[in-house]
Amino acid sequence: MKQCFLMLLSVLFSLLMVAANTHAHGVIGKRFIPSTLTLEDPFPSDEMDLFTFSRAPKDKEGRETSFGFEFAKRLTPDLALGVGWEYIFFDPREAGERRTSGAGNPEFSVKYAFLRSIAHEAILSAGLEVEAGGVGSKRVAERVTTISPAFYFGKGLGDLPDSLNVLKPFSITGSFSVNNPANRFTGSGDDKERNVTNLSYGVALLYSLPYLQSAVKDVGLEAPLDRMFPVVEFNFETPVSGPEKRRTTAFANPGLIWAGKYVELGVEAQVPMNNFSGKNVGVKGLIHLFIDDIWPNIFTWTP
Amino acid sequence: MDALGRDRADFEVNPLRVFHSIVLLASIITIVAFPAVTEGHAFPVRSEPRVGWTIGASPQKVTIWFDGELEPAFSSIVVYNSTKQQVDKRNSRVTGSDNSVLEVDLPALGTGIYHVYWKALSKDTHVTEGDFTFTIAAKGQ
Numbered sequence: 001m002k003q004c005f006l007m008l009l010s011v012l013f014s015l016l017m018v019a020a021n022t023h024a025h026g027v028i029g030k031r032f033i034p035s036t037l038t039l040e041d042p043f044p045s046d047e048m049d050l051f052t053f054s055r056a057p058k059d060k061e062g063r064e065t066s067f068g069f070e071f072a073k074r075l076t077p078d079l080a081l082g083v084g085w086e087y088i089f090f091d092p093r094e095a096g097e098r099r100t101s102g103a104g105n106p107e108f109s110v111k112y113a114f115l116r117s118i119a120h121e122a123i124l125s126a127g128l129e130v131e132a133g134g135v136g137s138k139r140v141a142e143r144v145t146t147i148s149p150a151f152y153f154g155k156g157l158g159d160l161p162d163s164l165n166v167l168k169p170f171s172i173t174g175s176f177s178v179n180n181p182a183n184r185f186t187g188s189g190d191d192k193e194r195n196v197t198n199l200s201y202g203v204a205l206l207y208s209l210p211y212l213q214s215a216v217k218d219v220g221l222e223a224p225l226d227r228m229f230p231v232v233e234f235n236f237e238t239p240v241s242g243p244e245k246r247r248t249t250a251f252a253n254p255g256l257i258w259a260g261k262y263v264e265l266g267v268e269a270q271v272p273m274n275n276f277s278g279k280n281v282g283v284k285g286l287i288h289l290f291i292d293d294i295w296p297n298i299f300t301w302t303p
Numbered sequence: 304m305d306a307l308g309r310d311r312a313d314f315e316v317n318p319l320r321v322f323h324s325i326v327l328l329a330s331i332i333t334i335v336a337f338p339a340v341t342e343g344h345a346f347p348v349r350s351e352p353r354v355g356w357t358i359g360a361s362p363q364k365v366t367i368w369f370d371g372e373l374e375p376a377f378s379s380i381v382v383y384n385s386t387k388q389q390v391d392k393r394n395s396r397v398t399g400s401d402n403s404v405l406e407v408d409l410p411a412l413g414t415g416i417y418h419v420y421w422k423a424l425s426k427d428t429h430v431t432e433g434d435f436t437f438t439i440a441a442k443g444q
Contacts, residue, residue: 030431214435215434261371
């Protein structure tokens with residue numbers, strides 16, 4: 001058994017060590033789509049969220065602040081594995097309750113791009129995300145494991161007719177996932193907790209100033225504007241079971257992304273769109289590294 | 304409770320201090336990592352004629368400046384007229400002191416819309432490609 005495991009590891013490692021001549025992060029045809037802060041993007045990539053920050057709006061339970069890290073590595077040009085982790089601070093709404101903090105649960109993901117159209121700047125991907133329940137701190141992390149099959153898409157508008165040139169720099173990405181708890185209930189007695197299935201979905205609309213400059217019309221933008229992407233993301237979560245069934249939380253996340261040659265920086269506001277989503281505005285930040293560009297000899301391995 | 308009998312639930316961490324520490328750590332990692340940087344995707348920085356512009360006379364060549372070194376054997380420019388006929392002199396080449404400029408010569412061209420297609424292979428084998436148009440118009444138009 002141990003030998004089989006070692007053999008499997010060595011095969012996996014060998015596959016990783018073979019170099020390929022291919023596109024990588026977020027590039028489809030002449031379109032580059034950066035990683036978005038709220039929704040998972042559709043590209044299997046070699047990339048690292050060196051630092052994510054989120055201070056969510058205050059909801060009925062309190063306010064959550066988190067710092068995170070994520071790493072993804074392609075095994076083939078169309079298949080990537082990822083792992084992410086967060087440290088969470090929680091300020092309860094109720095007076096008398098104390099602020100608490102702790103590690104969240106680790107999240108593992110696999111993503112496969114099953115359709116790419118360079119002419120139409122389009123990509124479709126499917127994935128599976130698993131949050132390993134009970135691994136993180138009991139104070140802030142869910143005790144139940146969640147398994148989420150997901151679907152992702154991305155589409156640039158570069159194939160619009162020339163009369164709509166001004167719209168060509170737009171691209172739309174989106175995701176849809178079903179978050180299934182592995183157990184209906186966790187805990188016992190007074191501590192018993194019902195775990196519900198949620199639908200998570202959303203779209204991101206990006207305007208690429210680099211695309212405008214290099215493919216539509218050079219309007220003379222200088223740094224840093226020439227690498228900027230104004231963005232707005234809309235994300236929703238709808239419970240499909242439990243007492244809060246169909247009470248959808250909804251957020252609009254307008255922001256700015258700057259994508260350099262090796263680093264991407266992003267900031268977004270998180271604006272609740274209904275009463276279930278909280279009251280004040282939250283904020284998110286991202287430092288993202290294109291590790292296949294920074295260390296190409298190490299991270300451009302794919303079979 | 305931990306091994307020393309302290310209630311870890313009372314243990315408080317200041318989010319602002321953690322934020323500062325993480326930003327500092329991220330900055331250090333970024334600074335340390337970047338001397339090892341070699342290449343990356345090559346994206347266009349500017350071109351001559353400029354993307355989408357109308358000019359009054361035929362240019363002698365099309366030149367695109369990139370933000371990284373190109374592999375000459377697999378990087379090219381092709382220019383077509385509005386009837387999809389190739390009009391460049393088929394001598395696409397990589398130039399510049401750091402091999403980051405791609406250019407192709409043109410014959411004297413008449414008025415009309417011209418389509419430039421480029422493909423670039425960076426030194427670390429990442430491929431990028433794109434296209435744009437420029438227009439030659441008679442002076443005074």
